[in-house]
Amino acid sequence: MIRKLNQFDHEQVMGYLAKEPSFNLFIIGDIEAFGYESDFQDLWGEFNESGQLIAVMLRLYSSYIVSSTGGLNVNGFAEIINSDEDFYELSGRDVVVEQFENNVINCLGKKTSTYFCELVTEDYVHNRHYEKAALKATLDDIERIVELRLQISTFSNKNSREGLLKMMESGISRTFYLEENGVMIAAASTTAENSQSAMIVGVCTLADYRNNGYASVCMSALCDEVLGEGKTLCLFYEDPAAGRIYKRLGFRDIGKWNIYR
Missing domain, CATH: 3.40.630.30 (Gcn5-related N-acetyltransferase (GNAT))
Incomplete structure (x- = not known):
């Protein structure tokens, strides 16, 4: 019924x-x-x-x-x-x-299929020591987050300031980032946070700063905080190479997620 x-x-x-x-x-x-x-x-x-x-x-x-x-x-x-x-x-x-x-x-x-992976506290591999420390974004950082995302070619255009502001104000999104000379160079965010889980999105690094582990720094800071609150983390990915980055932190594939649009 x-x-x-x-x-x-x-x-x-x-x-x-x-x-x-x-x-x-x-x-x-x-x-x-x-x-x-x-x-x-x-x-x-x-x-x-x-x-x-x-x-x-x-x-x-x-x-x-x-x-x-x-x-x-x-x-x-x-x-x-x-x-x-x-x-x-x-x-x-x-x-x-x-x-x-x-x-x-x-x-x-049209059908889009992505890998769906999950991270729980007991699987988390706390990453090695980093020279740089990730900072937690505030509402004052919204313009810089949007600007960073707009420079990433693989991202969609769903990066409006108003949408991000609403999500951060309501507590369903947070971001950790790295900066250099006042410029945000890497970041990782959550979205759709609830009392039990959170989705990781917006993992990115400016082209000139890639291959230095900066996205991993942001991811580790994000995982530390969210898992510390007793929540489960999850994310979508399409590129197996990107999946390997997440699996080093302890994420494991639990299935696939389809979208028909």
């Missing part, structure tokens, strides 16, 4: 999501931020005959995330998505959302 979720389901929902806090990071964060009654957000749950929650789907505006532990009623969830004339994006763990590929969703869109 699939039905809308509400505040009365919260304990059961969070218990289900906590089983895989990394894969469910976005859903957990959006529930904590916006709850069950927002105009721009809805949640549905699938329950088995014993009343156990076995799948959750989140709608944030016109983007959907599906999470399932098995027995997913693909057609039932697809019917909900197909009723949204503004449907834009579907994402989730590959083994879950690939079930929607067989012409179930109207205009599913």
Whole structure:
């Protein structure tokens, strides 16, 4: 049975999501931020005959995330998505959302698949001593963070000052960085932070300063602080070479994440 979720389901929902806090990071964060009654957000749950929650789907505006532990009623969830004339994006763990590929969703869109890896405290390899120490960014550093990201060709253009300001003010994003002569030369950030987990994004170094381990300095400082708060860290990557950098810190692949847009 699939039905809308509400505040009365919260304990059961969070218990289900906590089983895989990394894969469910976005859903957990959006529930904590916006709850069950927002105009721009809805949640549905699938329950088995014993009343156990076995799948959750989140709608944030016109983007959907599906999470399932098995027995997913693909057609039932697809019917909900197909009723949204503004449907834009579907994402989730590959083994879950690939079930929607067989012409179930109207205009599913282009597929992007990335590696998904996770870091927990017991796996963390605290990195070696560095000559430079990473600094924690404040709201006064937002312009410099944006400027640094704009110089990285592989980054998207989703680096607006207003968006970053909102995320830092709300506590769902933080950044550690290195500077030289007043110029920010490397950084690593989190996004979508919630009470259980955080996503690492924006790991970058200016071209003239690469191959010096500067991104690793920022990553180590970030990992130290976030893991010290009892949270799990996770990230996406597409390039296996980039993946090796993260694995030196103790990150391990736990699956793949697909986005259909």
